[in-house]
Amino acid sequence: MMRPSESTNLYFNQAADQLKMPEWMRKLLITPKREVTVQVAFERDNGNVETVLGYRVQHDNSRGPMKGGLRYHPSVDLDEVRALASLMTWKTAVVELPYGGAKGGIAIDPKTLSTKEIERMTRSFVDEIHEIVGPDTDIPAPDMGTNFQVMSWFRNQWEKYHGFNPAVITGKPVEEYGAKGREEATGRGVGILAVKFLKRINVRPDQCRTAIQGFGNVGSHASKFLFESAFPVVAVSDISGTFYNPKGLNIPEMFSYSLKNGNRLEGYTGAEKLPGEALLELDVDLLIPAALGDVVTKENAGKVRAKSIIEAANGPVDPEADAILASKRITILPDILANAGGVTVSYFEWVQNRQHYRWTLDRVRQELDRTLSDAFENVWQHSATNDVSLRTAAFMLAIARVQRATELAGGAV
Ligand code: GLU
Numbered sequence: 381m382m383r384p385s386e387s388t389n390l391y392f393n394q395a396a397d398q399l400k401m402p403e404w405m406r407k408l409l410i411t412p413k414r415e416v417t418v419q420v421a422f423e424r425d426n427g428n429v430e431t432v433l434g435y436r437v438q439h440d441n442s443r444g445p446m447k448g449g450l451r452y453h454p455s456v457d458l459d460e461v462r463a464l465a466s467l468m469t470w471k472t473a474v475v476e477l478p479y480g481g482a483k484g485g486i487a488i489d490p491k492t493l494s495t496k497e498i499e500r501m502t503r504s505f506v507d508e509i510h511e512i513v514g515p516d517t518d519i520p521a522p523d524m525g526t527n528f529q530v531m532s533w534f535r536n537q538w539e540k541y542h543g544f545n546p547a548v549i550t551g552k553p554v555e556e557y558g559a560k561g562r563e564e565a566t567g568r569g570v571g572i573l574a575v576k577f578l579k580r581i582n583v584r585p586d587q588c589r590t591a592i593q594g595f596g597n598v599g600s601h602a603s604k605f606l607f608e609s610a611f612p613v614v615a616v617s618d619i620s621g622t623f624y625n626p627k628g629l630n631i632p633e634m635f636s637y638s639l640k641n642g643n644r645l646e647g648y649t650g651a652e653k654l655p656g657e658a659l660l661e662l663d664v665d666l667l668i669p670a671a672l673g674d675v676v677t678k679e680n681a682g683k684v685r686a687k688s689i690i691e692a693a694n695g696p697v698d699p700e701a702d703a704i705l706a707s708k709r710i711t712i713l714p715d716i717l718a719n720a721g722g723v724t725v726s727y728f729e730w731v732q733n734r735q736h737y738r739w740t741l742d743r744v745r746q747e748l749d750r751t752l753s754d755a756f757e758n759v760w761q762h763s764a765t766n767d768v769s770l771r772t773a774a775f776m777l778a779i780a781r782v783q784r785a786t787e788l789a790g791g792a793v
Pocket of ligand 1: 521720722
């Protein structure tokens with residue numbers, strides 16, 4: 381299997397080939413600006429000291445301060461973070477936010493830690509990386525395994541060194557300089573784009589049977605938006621398995637069940653229960669992977685029966701699977717566009733923090749809709765004009781923008 385950064389760079393190169401980009405420019409754009417690995421040592425509740433590794437990769441800042449989430453997950457390593465950091469550079473460029481890309485994380489399963497332990501670990505991580513992040517350099521945010529509470533500890537610890545400046549991190553609690561609508565933003569963005577996409581292919585929402593892998597922050601909000609937009613959401617899955625109803629699931633009921641049940645669907649009895657892997661192979665119109673990366677590979681791509689895929693997760697389809705799905709004429713709306721709603725509202729949060737001004741939820745939602753719609757139309761047109769996949773079109777637009785900013789700045793080029 382390819383390493384995550386190899387997969388991402390392969391997608392980059394497919395677009396760079398179309399742009400006839402010279403080798404030296406590819407190398408300049410692919411190579412991360414800075415990669416940091418730090419020791420994160422913290423005290424467990426029993427008094428023992430735990431030592432784990434933390435990472436921050438700052439990929440590119442030619443278009444603005446670097447931006448990207450913090451992931452707490454056992455799969456985190458330098459190569460995964462490197463791949464995710466570069467995806468952030470292309471993502472912010474596709475939706476034209478004035479940012480570059482970065483990503484960070486800690487190699488640990490937060491479910492094995494108490495709340496106090498996660499707090500101490502987060503503060504220790506900030507102690508190690510506080511000098512390289514800041515509102516004008518690199519602005520972290522939530523990702524898998526982190527949430528508004530982690531963002532709040534991060535900000536508090538960073539401010540102990542540098543003084544008041546909530547714009548150092550986004551995805552904060554709404555009561556503490558967070559933006560209204562940030563929590564729902566990635567899932568809502570997926571839903572907004574699904575609606576645009578269906579209009580383009582002339583399919584009515586009520587005819588689009590949809591399966592969503594993952595019922596975390598992204599999957600649950602995407603399900604809710606699609607349910608409210610009349611999509612029959614026939615399957616959703618989480619760590620406890622797949623929940624299926626060919627007539628459409630009662631998503632509002634599942635949403636509140638999961639909230640009350642520690643963000644898990646385990647024990648929900650309102651639907652037929654299938655094994656977790658079954659979701660990817662269901663006979664549906666639209667498949668939305670909204671959990672981990674690399675879930676569609678050459679092993680299972682042949683079994684995918686959906687007509688279209690929207691990549692709500694980062695990197696859910698690896699390049700070998702991408703080629704197989706293309707030969708089956710399955711359309712893919714790529715991650716760097718499909719899940720950009722989160723970082724878009726992070727940008728709105730950062731703007732509000734810097735202006736000491738609060739937007740209403742309506743304004744956040746309207747501007748999110750506008751930003752994603754413009755980006756979608758651009759990518760759709762570019763794909764049609766150049767006769768390339770939506771992924772290659774999105775990468776072409778993104779890397780051309782980063783190349784242009786790099787050339788305008790001069791210096792290295
Ligand atoms: N972690 C999210 C992503 O992968 C959001 C990043 C952000 O808001 O900066 O896009």
